[in-house]
Amino acid sequence: xEANDKRAQILEAAIRRFAHFGVQKTTLTExxxxxxxxxxxLAYYYPDxxxxxxxxxxxxxxxxFTNVEAHLAQxxxxxxxxMDLVEVKKTFFEKxxxxxxxxxxxxxxxxxxxxxxxxGARQRLTHLxxxxxxxxxxxxxxxxxxxxxxxxxxxxxxxxxxxxxxxRQMIPDARTFSELCSRQKAVLQLxxxxxxxxxxxx
Amino acid sequence: xEANDKRAQILEAAIRRFAHFGVQKTTLTExxxxxxxxxxxLAYYYPDxxxxxxxxxxxxxxxxFTNVEAHLAQxxxxxxxxMDLVEVKKTFFEKxxxxxxxxxxxxxxxxxxxxxxxxGARQRLTHLxxxxxxxxxxxxxxxxxxxxxxxxxxxxxxxxxxxxxxxRQMIPDARTFSELCSRQKAVLQLxxxxxxxxxxxx
DNA sequence: CTTTTGACTTCTGAAGTAAAAAAGTCAAAT
DNA sequence: ATTTGACTTTTTTACTTCAGAAGTCAAAAG
Numbered sequence: 237x238e239a240n241d242k243r244a245q246i247l248e249a250a251i252r253r254f255a256h257f258g259v260q261k262t263t264l265t266e267x268x269x270x271x272x273x274x275x276x277x278l279a280y281y282y283p284d285x286x287x288x289x290x291x292x293x294x295x296x297x298x299x300x301f302t303n304v305e306a307h308l309a310q311x312x313x314x315x316x317x318x319m320d321l322v323e324v325k326k327t328f329f330e331k332x333x334x335x336x337x338x339x340x341x342x343x344x345x346x347x348x349x350x351x352x353x354x355x356g357a358r359q360r361l362t363h364l365x366x367x368x369x370x371x372x373x374x375x376x377x378x379x380x381x382x383x384x385x386x387x388x389x390x391x392x393x394x395x396x397x398x399x400x401x402x403x404r405q406m407i408p409d410a411r412t413f414s415e416l417c418s419r420q421k422a423v424l425q426l427x428x429x430x431x432x433x434x435x436x437x438x
Numbered sequence: 439x440e441a442n443d444k445r446a447q448i449l450e451a452a453i454r455r456f457a458h459f460g461v462q463k464t465t466l467t468e469x470x471x472x473x474x475x476x477x478x479x480l481a482y483y484y485p486d487x488x489x490x491x492x493x494x495x496x497x498x499x500x501x502x503f504t505n506v507e508a509h510l511a512q513x514x515x516x517x518x519x520x521m522d523l524v525e526v527k528k529t530f531f532e533k534x535x536x537x538x539x540x541x542x543x544x545x546x547x548x549x550x551x552x553x554x555x556x557x558g559a560r561q562r563l564t565h566l567x568x569x570x571x572x573x574x575x576x577x578x579x580x581x582x583x584x585x586x587x588x589x590x591x592x593x594x595x596x597x598x599x600x601x602x603x604x605x606r607q608m609i610p611d612a613r614t615f616s617e618l619c620s621r622q623k624a625v626l627q628l629x630x631x632x633x634x635x636x637x638x639x640x
Numbered sequence: 641c642t643t644t645t646g647a648c649t650t651c652t653g654a655a656g657t658a659a660a661a662a663a664g665t666c667a668a669a670t
Numbered sequence: 671a672t673t674t675g676a677c678t679t680t681t682t683t684a685c686t687t688c689a690g691a692a693g694t695c696a697a698a699a700g
Contacts, residue, residue, distance in 0.1 A: 389628065392599075392621050393598075393599075393625050395602070396598035396601070396602050397595075399598065399602045400598050422587075422591050423594070423595050426588070426629040426632045426633070427625065428632070430628045430629065430630070430631030430632030430633075431628070431631075431632075
């Protein structure tokens with residue numbers, strides 16, 4: 237199975253380029269050159285740029301959810317688990333900044349697959365959060381609550397804050413970005429406080 | 439003082455145009471025509487477009503804060519007062535949609551006065567909210583809290599949600615906008631719940 | 641003296657255009 | 671099964687043009 241090897245190589249090279257310069261500013265020829273092949277050879281494995289960027293997206297989404305699940309499982313409480321997600325997202329954004337940017341307004345407008353992928357990710361993430369919240373209710377940490385609803389509110393809040401930075405075309409500097417994350421956490425902290433059983437509050 | 443009369447008339451006409459079509463898409467000639475005068479006559483009162491739009495902005499900000507203060511005073515509790523602000527903002531946005539849009543990314547980039555005005559409004563609004571929160575603490579509704587910090591978090595949350603809609607260039611339809619407001623309220627509700635004294639919770 | 645106007649210059653944004661670069665295709669070669 | 675050379679089509683970019691809007695000012699009007 238040399239073919240799968242090549243495909244993996246190509247994805248790797250594509251991610252490197254995409255993460256630095258964004259999908260738009262990366263040409264297939266560049267990726268091919270990085271691997272010592274021509275764009276036609278590359279086209280044999282990924283017939284067009286879309287299929288390549290979709291494959292990259294899928295790979296990265298997998299990595300993201302692996303991290304999310306790990307953090308949700310490790311965190312000692314549901315409240316901390318939720319707040320951890322801000323960190324996970326931050327790490328991800330820093331690693332794949334240009335890709336995330338591209339996944340935002342840029343790709344949203346070609347409403348086809350990108351929007352679906354986004355919606356899928358949203359559903360999956362809120363579902364995981366909701367599960368963790370239920371768990372928190374079960375353990376007596378949290379009051380009874382409508383977990384899907386709360387999860388969805390948490391998601392929207394995080395997304396909203398992110399849009400503030402990502403929505404604009406300028407590239408956020410590290411400081412701005414860090415501050416934003418801590419604001420997000422502070423807000424989520426307040427939200428989670430309202431959901432805690434008294435016994436748990438500090 | 440006929441001059442002040444004229445100025446008021448001009449402002450009125452300008453607001454009508456600006457609110458519908460935005461500052462950019464409105465020409466001084468149009469405003470002047472609405473009033474049966476020429477743009478040169480108009481220029482006598484407002485030497486350039488900037489001074490006119492700044493005057494309009496100032497007028498509208500005053501209206502906004504008048505509403506805000508009224509709502510903050512009327513609301514039976516601090517929590518409700520905070521949530522009312524979402525409604526005030528919504529009403530305002532609907533009334534002056536194109537102006538608010540213009541005040542967003544468009545004007546932000548000419549970082550001079552617009553950014554200052556925005557920052558001023560932020561400070562004033564968070565200050566009012568903080569006051570109201572302190573009042574809530576005083577009346578035993580809320581736990582002791584860092585009022586300026588919480589106010590600032592509330593402000594950021596509201597702003598973040600707004601950016602989601604305003605930040606994009608497309609014009610939000612009424613449904614989207616209403617939904618967004620109720621999401622905002624739900625989040626604020628959770629935040630405020632975390633700050634309430636037990637006796638007040640339902 | 642205050643206000644308005646006609647005639648003017650300068651500036652900005654939208655539309656168009658041509659060249660370059662990238663994407664995508666395919667029959668032939670390896 | 672994979673790669674390539676030669677090709678066509680599509681997208682970007684840089685540049686040009688032009689109309690309409692902004693802004694100026696001396697002179698006119700009340």
